[in-house]
Amino acid sequence: MHIGHYISGGAHAALIGWVLFGGVFRSEPDPVEVTGVDIISTAQFEALLAAERPPAPETDVEVPVAPEVAPEPSPAPPEITPEPDAPTPQPQPTPVAPAPQDLPPAIPAPLNPPVAIDDTAPDSPSAPKPDEAAPVESVRPVARPVPRVAPEAVTAPDPDREIADVDQAPTAPSDDADSVETAETPTAREEAATEIPTEPQERASAPTTSVRPKARPNRPAAQPAPTETTEAPEDSNRDSSVNDALAAALAEADAPAVPSGPPLTAGERDALRISVQECWVVDVGSQAANVTVTIAMSLDRAGQVVSGSLRQIAAEGGDEAATRAAFDAARRAILRCQRGGYNLPIEKYDHWREVEMTFNPEKMRRR
Amino acid sequence: MKHIIASLLLGLASLGATAPVARAQDGPLRIEITDGVIEPLPYAVPAFVAETGNAAQIAQDIARVVAADLSGTGLFREIPKEAFISNITNFAAPVQFADWKAINAQALITGAVSADGAGNIAVSFRVYDVFAGQELGNGLRFRGTQDGWRRMAHKVADAVYSRITGESGYFDSRVVYVSESGPKNDRKKRLAIMDYDGANLKFLTDSTSIVLAPRFSPTGDRVLYTSYETGFPQVFVLDVGSVTRRVLEAQSGTMSFAPRFSPNGQEVVYSITDGGNTDIYRMNIGTGVRSRLTSAPSIETAPSFSPDGRQIVFESDRSGTQQLYIMPASGGEAKRISFGQGRYGTPVWSPRGDLIAFTKQNKGRFHIGVMRTDGSEERLLTASFLDEGPTWAPNGRVIMFTRETQGATGSASLYSVDVSGRNLKPVRTQGGGSDPSWSPLQE
Known part of the structure; x- marks a missing residue:
């Protein structure tokens, strides 16, 4: 009897002692990051700063050769040679303007052959065949995490190629002994993706509509039974009307005349913005750099600006000349970077058919 | 129960049909571009x-x-x-x-x-x-x-x-400057005039006396400068067409220097040192009537008119160090606009009226910089052993200045830089050059 008490008491005492002195509930201290610090003298510190200091803001430029001038005149006060007759600007342009019929089209042909765009809506991935009710797997491209976003997707260049604006194949030195040309350094464009990788979005190859559930098949007509009531035919008629309503509603939803699909995502909008800003040349020292200009335009289904649709709808921050220069620079950016057409999801055409772009150079002025 | 399910289905179908329309974007797609590229x-x-x-x-x-x-x-x-x-x-x-x-x-x-x-x-x-x-x-x-x-x-x-x-150019313009030749301890200086790009060089004075700081008139037909030909500095005005000159300030016993035309070309502001004190004066060229604009015991010099002729920026050490101040063109209370470290001098108001170019000396180096007329947004454009004397291109886009190299064999030459700080380059001259002054566009 007492042996049990002794054993129990001893065990409890051991447990209490373990809790108190064994560190059962003692938390481990948080790890502390330790950074080594070297104590250096002021001279050493200045030497370090000097080594890391960027070069002075000036550019070494070759001193040009002094111009050839006439020999120095005699010590007597020299004379200024008479000024030539100042060319008189003519208020009216005298060159004969080309005949209107000779003028090239306002929007000439693009540099690259335009990508063939079918105006019809993409095939629906959910063709309502009874035996293909399973969901259709999308073939949308996978965006790779490339730091640069450009209008054209560019694969990673070979490591031995120099990054440049254009692809340049390596050229072999000429065998001609008289030739002094050296082999050109092969260049390649920087790796780029057509969209911001953090937001993979639906592209043109993605389905435009989800797989619709098949309508429930009509029930077989009930055999008239003398003992049945007339409620059964009413249910059948109701089911039929529901199916008809569903089919009609779905057909209406798929009609091409109505904008379909969600609006452009943030990633798609950013891709368009980045495409344009890569061509927006800002003269930060000019008065035009104080002008914020808004341009409206219409895009066709290929993503190209519709001829004659590009127009200025707002401007602020400068006089007429500065505003015109700002508009011209923005227009050049839009037209130059469109190439074969801006890369926009065709299934969302109704959302980017009309575009307004505001060019705000405030951030550039601070560079 | 069946009625409820049917009603729900109908309602969902109706929502499904109208949802795309509701999600459709109202109006055009709006994009704001805030980043661009800076390239030629x-x-x-x-x-x-x-x-x-x-x-x-x-x-x-x-x-x-x-x-x-x-x-x-x-x-x-x-x-x-x-x-x-x-x-x-x-x-x-x-x-x-x-x-x-x-x-x-x-x-x-x-x-x-x-x-x-x-x-x-x-x-x-x-x-x-x-x-x-x-x-x-x-x-x-x-x-x-x-x-x-x-x-x-x-x-x-x-x-x-x-x-x-969208801005006027500056190519059909000329530059008057001090052409320098010879060793540093016996340097010959004379006024020279050339196209902005160094072509069509002509000399306006001989090298028998030291000349300093030529300044074009607003119409480009006259040049103010300081000459030591009488033994002490005096302001002269020179007609560029006839190469004739006359002394502007001939008060005996005084030194006059740092002249600059008013925007209408009829008046001149300059400094006079009299009895050890230097102040700024204003003179009507036609009448010779002179008025005193400052009367502090400190050194006030390097005045430059604003393009509208209503204000003058100048340098003064009245606060103990050389700083920039702006006062009314008729004189009066001046307001300090430079508060950075170092010393500021030779301010020049931009033809656009929005900026003031200056020379800054700080920590043993010289800079050409620009700031807003209220002293804000100071930006240093250059840095070297000695940069000084900025002058604006007629469109206010480019600044030309003097850069002098260090040492006994050091020489002065002309440089230009874009107001954004880019495109720093030497200006083609025959031999050395200093104190450039950019003319307006020629008629």
Whole structure:
């Protein structure tokens, strides 16, 4: 009897002692990051700063050769040679303007052959065949995490190629002994993706509509039974009307005349913005750099600006000349970077058919 | 129960049909562009068409000067002719924009030159926005003598620059400066005048006496400068056309220096040192009437008018260090605008009126900088052993200044820099040069 008490008491005492002195509930201290610090003298510190200091803001430029001038005149006060007759600007342009019929089209042909765009809506991935009710797997491209976003997707260049604006194949030195040309350094464009990788979005190859559930098949007509009531035919008629309503509603939803699909995502909008800003040349020292200009335009289904649709709808921050220069620079950016057409999801055409772009150079002025 | 399910299905179907319409974006897609690129704009200048047989060489020369002007700004980059797909052989023919787009020429400049055999030439030109497929402005024609072909080229370049940037150019302008020659301990100085690009150099004075700080009049026909030919500094005014001069301030026993014209060209502000004190004065050139603008016991000098003629910026050490101040053009209370470290001097008001260029000395180095007229947004554009004496291009876009190298063999030369701090480069001169003053655009 007492042996049990002794054993129990001893065990409890051991447990209490373990809790108190064994560190059962003692938390481990948080790890502390330790950074080594070297104590250096002021001279050493200045030497370090000097080594890391960027070069002075000036550019070494070759001193040009002094111009050839006439020999120095005699010590007597020299004379200024008479000024030539100042060319008189003519208020009216005298060159004969080309005949209107000779003028090239306002929007000439693009540099690259335009990508063939079918105006019809993409095939629906959910063709309502009874035996293909399973969901259709999308073939949308996978965006790779490339730091640069450009209008054209560019694969990673070979490591031995120099990054440049254009692809340049390596050229072999000429065998001609008289030739002094050296082999050109092969260049390649920087790796780029057509969209911001953090937001993979639906592209043109993605389905435009989800797989619709098949309508429930009509029930077989009930055999008239003398003992049945007339409620059964009413249910059948109701089911039929529901199916008809569903089919009609779905057909209406798929009609091409109505904008379909969600609006452009943030990633798609950013891709368009980045495409344009890569061509927006800002003269930060000019008065035009104080002008914020808004341009409206219409895009066709290929993503190209519709001829004659590009127009200025707002401007602020400068006089007429500065505003015109700002508009011209923005227009050049839009037209130059469109190439074969801006890369926009065709299934969302109704959302980017009309575009307004505001060019705000405030951030550039601070560079 | 069946009725409820049917109603729900109908409702869902109705929602499904209307949802895309509800999600459709109202109005156009709106994008804001806040980032761009800073790079020279590529342009093409095919050889100008010689409309007469005797104009072939001068047509080439004019096109070269136009290209040199534009590329020299750092804002434009000429596309080499080797890259051209087609050429311009007929000035009046329509331009094949596709050929120029293919080489990424954003601007195309075409021209034609004709000579009449009597020493007169005519230069026509057009500027095209290649990607817009249209002309920027209308074509122009300049007429002049064959001797003045460089000026005509500069005028073409000015017009092109203006049409692309929206600002007036500065190529048809001149610079007056102090030409320096000889060793540092026996340096010969005389006034020289040249085109902004160093061409057509002429000397205005001989080197028998030291000359300093020439300043163009607003019309470019006169030059103020300081000369030691009487033994102590005095302000002279020189007529550029006749190269005749007269002393402006002949008060005996005083030193006058740092002159500058008022915007209307009828008055001059300058400094006079009398009895050890230096103050700023204003004089009507026509009447000789003089008024004193400052009367502090400190040194006040280097005055410069605002473009509207209502204010004057100057340097003073009244606070203990050399700083910049602005006062009314008639004198009165001055307001300090420079508060950074170091010493500020030689302020010059921009022709645009928005900036003031200055020389700054700090920690053993000299800088050319700009700041807003209220002293804000100070930006240093250069740094060297000795940079000083800024002068503005007539459009307020470029600053020219003096840079002097260190040591016994050091020499002074002229440099220019864009107001954004880019495109720092030497200015072509014969020998050394200092104290540049940029003229207005020539008429």
